[in-house]
Each structure stands twice: as C-alpha cells, then as structure tokens.
Amino acid sequence: MDGQDAVFARAQAQWGVGGVLAALPGAHYVNHPWRIRAAEHKPAQLDAALAAGFAVPDTIVTTDPERARAFCAEQPDGAVYKPLWNSPCTDEDGRPVQAWVAEVAPDEITDAVAACPHLFQARLAKDHDVRLTAVGRELFAVRIDSPDLDWRRRQDLLTHTRIDVPTSVRRSVARYLEHFRLVYGAFDFAVTTDGRWHFLECNSNGQWAFFPPPTTDAIATAIADQLQKSPAA
Numbered sequence: 001m002d003g004q005d006a007v008f009a010r011a012q013a014q015w016g017v018g019g020v021l022a023a024l025p026g027a028h029y030v031n032h033p034w035r036i037r038a039a040e041h042k043p044a045q046l047d048a049a050l051a052a053g054f055a056v057p058d059t060i061v062t063t064d065p066e067r068a069r070a071f072c073a074e075q076p077d078g079a080v081y082k083p084l085w086n087s088p089c090t091d092e093d094g095r096p097v098q099a100w101v102a103e104v105a106p107d108e109i110t111d112a113v114a115a116c117p118h119l120f121q122a123r124l125a126k127d128h129d130v131r132l133t134a135v136g137r138e139l140f141a142v143r144i145d146s147p148d149l150d151w152r153r154r155q156d157l158l159t160h161t162r163i164d165v166p167t168s169v170r171r172s173v174a175r176y177l178e179h180f181r182l183v184y185g186a187f188d189f190a191v192t193t194d195g196r197w198h199f200l201e202c203n204s205n206g207q208w209a210f211f212p213p214p215t216t217d218a219i220a221t222a223i224a225d226q227l228q229k230s231p232a233a
Contacts, residue, residue: 030135030183030226031204039180039204042084042119046199052175053168054199057190058122065113068120069106078123079104080149101150124190124198132165132187133208134173135222141165142211143191160212169197176202183226 001009022033029035039045042061049056060071061084072079083099091097103123129144129151144151145159165173169189177185186206189197208219 028227028229030223032181035181036204039182039185039202040085042082042201045201048176048179049172049199049202052179053172054176055196056199057124059119060121061117061119063114063117065109065111068109068113068118071120072104072109073106075122077125079120080123082119082121084117084119100153103149125192126190127193127195128191130163130187130189130191130197131211132169132173132189133206133219134177134185134187135219136183136226137174138222139165139170139173140208140215140219140222142215155210160215162215166197172199180204184223 018033021027031039046056046059058071058075060067062068062071080101081104082101086099089097089099104120129146130141131144132139132141134140141163143161143163145161146154147157148154151158173185173187176187177183182204184204186203186208188200188202190200191197209216211219
C-alpha cells in the first residue's frame with residue numbers, strides 16, 4: 001500500500017495490535033509500551049529528573065523568540081538547541097536529514113521559533129559524556145569521549161570506557177525509573193570538568209548494542225534475566 005491507505009493501515013496496526021499487546025494479563029515487559037510512551041516527552045523527563053535529585057542544565061521550552069534570545073544570552077557558556085522529538089524530516093530533494101544538538105547564538109534565533117515549541121538549554125563545560133544503561137537494579141555506565149558536541153553524529157570517532165556510577169546517581173536513577181514505572185532506561189549525562197553528572201535525557205527504549213562486546217554482552221544478559229522474571233519480581 002502507499003499514500004493514505006498506508007497511513008491508515010499503519011495507524012490501525014499500531015492502535016489495534018499495540019493495544020492488544022499492552023493489555024496482555026500478567027506480561028512482564030522491558031518496558032511496557034504504555035510506560036515507554038509516558039516517559040518519552042522531554043519536558044516531563046526534565047521535571048522527573050529534578051524531582052529524582054539529578055543535576056539538570058537550565059532549560060527553556062518556548063514559542064516566544066524574544067524569550068529564547070534572552071535565555072541564550074544569559075548563559076555564561078553559551079546555549080544549545082535540541083529537538084523535542086526525533087521528527088522525520090527531509091531536505092528539498094526528499095533525502096532524510098537529522099537535527100543534531102547544536103550551539104545557538106541569540107542573533108541566530110529567528111521569529112520562526114513561534115511556529116512550534118523549541119527547547120534551548122545551557123551549554124555545559126563538558127569534559128565527557130556518559131551513557132548509563134539501567135536494567136532493573138543493574139547499571140552499566142560507559143564514558144564516551146567524542147570530538148563533537150552531539151556524540152551521536154560521528155560514532156566512528158568515539159572512545160568507550162566502562163566506569164563506576166556515583167552513589168548519588170544510583171539513587172536518582174532508581175527514583176527516576178520508579179517515577180515512570182520503567183524497568184529499562186538509557187540515560188545520557190554530560191559530566192563537567194568538576195566531575196558532576198548532569199542529566200540530559202533518558203530514552204526508555206534506547207539502543208544499547210553499540211558498546212564494545214563485554215559491555216553489550218553484560219547488558220544482553222541483564223535484559224534476558226529481567227525477561228525471565230514475573231511482573232511482580
């Protein structure tokens with residue numbers, strides 16, 4: 001199918017088959033599809049992260065160009081723009097394009113901000129990134145060193161190193177997962193030069209198999225162990 005027939009069929013499959021799967025009695029999901037959906041909105045993530053005790057960069061979500069410019073001008077280390085959702089987008093030739101996290105100066109912000117909500121965030125004096133994969137109570141943290149502001153951009157240039165998780169971060173991860181009733185979470189942190197971990201986001205259905213084999217194997221085992229548990233475990 002193509003055109004509107006395909007759009008209609010995809011939507012019916014999502015709401016039909018998806019609804020049946022989400023309603024299965026006694027099923028133990030990693031994660032339940034409704035919990036994933038509830039935890040996907042970035043503003044809700046940032047609010048939950050603050051409540052959980054994470055350090056969170058100053059952030060604004062706005063459709064007001066003047067407020068956006070003022071916010072960016074107030075940040076001592078500059079500001080960045082982040083898309084609120086990984087929306088499908090193409091260029092003039094119909095080729096897919098990706099909106100990466102990028103630095104933004106006040107004078108680069110146009111009145112087009114008024115068209116839809118935009119997220120601007122204080123840029124941190126970052127030393128490195130961390131991807132922390134939580135599977136139940138098991139945490140797997142990997143330091144990511146990248147030449148780019150957004151490490152996803154050129155993954156062939158990354159260096160991965162397994163690291164320990166600070167006790168305070170462990171506590172906050174547990175609170176965050178409990179808030180959204182998640183079993184699994186892929187957390188992204190920026191670690192500043194003073195060693196402080198700053199919450200950026202948590203993907204409740206995030207990728208985990210791009211790490212070196214020992215880490216990937218350990219996460220796979222933890223997920224398999226979770227899937228063998230009962231919903232009450």
